[in-house]
Amino acid sequence: MLPDRVVSGMRPTGAMHLGHYHGALKNWIKMQSELPCLFFVADWHALTTHYDDPSIIETSTWDMLIDWLAAGIDPSKATLFIQSKVPEHAELHLLLSMTTPLSWLERVPTYKDQQEKLADRDLATYGFLGYPLLQAADVLIYRASLVPVGEDQIPHIEMMREIARRFNHLYGKEKGFEEKVQQAVKKLGGKAGKLYAELRTAYQEQGKEEALTQAKALLDQAQSLSLQDRERLFGHLEGSDKMILIEPQARLTESSRLPGLDGQKMSKSYGNSIALREDKESVIKKIRTMPTDPARVRRSDPGDPEKCPVWQLHQVYSGSDTKDWVMKGCKSAGIGCLECKQPVIDAVLKEQEPMRERAQQYLDDPSLVRAIVDDGCDKARKLAQETMRDVREAMGLNYR
Structure with missing residues (x-):
């Protein structure tokens, strides 16, 4: 039985914001101290939706890696690498595509959903249809037992398990x-x-x-x-033959969904985000100019925190005493909106301060990031090559 191993990745499609930190990175930071973890930049996946303009991918890849390190991902605990620098991902994806029924890909819930959301782009490509299969290869090639996901990604993990099960059924009868x-x-x-x-x-x-x-x-x-x-x-x-690919389990992560400055989901495309390492003055300006309860036209008008996007940020950043102060002060008009926003400003800046400090050494010397990634790619590739040796042998492709 192989030891537990965690694998997860992110697409490099722009600067990381605080929503990414609270939604995923905080969980990664926790897991890296508990289990062997591999975290990768999914640059091939970025091409599934940005194939017509890949210019952003390289810059975003290095920025994302600095953001991870700034947030607290520790390269002495976790393996960091870039997907395209481990070509075995593509080889396993190709071989799995020979045995995966087309109907499995077409039924993935996010397939039609993303096509509708990104209707301005031509997504009638194999790369977009096949991205769940590439995603499966990303995990199966490391024989990962755990994949940290939110509930919306569980169908993807179930599909990975089906793909591994089908492969083992077809090829798990080892000769001799x-x-x-x-x-x-x-x-x-x-x-x-x-x-x-x-x-x-x-x-x-x-x-x-x-x-x-x-x-x-x-x-x-x-x-x-x-x-x-x-x-x-x-x-x-257990009465079976060799298990070549491991069926991974979904590890549901605590999802602290940080809302954007307008109350919607935080997203760069919505223009409502705060970047992980955003300039201090910019952060202060953005939060101070956030919309509030429309009923509070004047300072003396009472308001309702439940109707205010700032209150949603208090849910993430403030303790119970501050939240009680906000609730009472807003409803009685005892405090103004700028007063209400100040504790959020202070908390966000406090959270970002160590991130800016950690990032500075990598901004001053980019070769440090390159060295971390080179080392991570070497470690990841050795694991990937072990799996591919077994896969090729099982499929009769182990020519000598």
């Missing part, structure tokens, strides 16, 4: 499997090999779950086995 199992048992040694056989019999013939647990623990502790042999013995234990 029984012989290789016997060789692996010998590597365990006489005593451990005999115990493995007894536990397998107890599980398969008598259905003893504790025997399965004991056998798995035995294999986990076996130092003499290669990764491939360990996988073979796990498969043999």
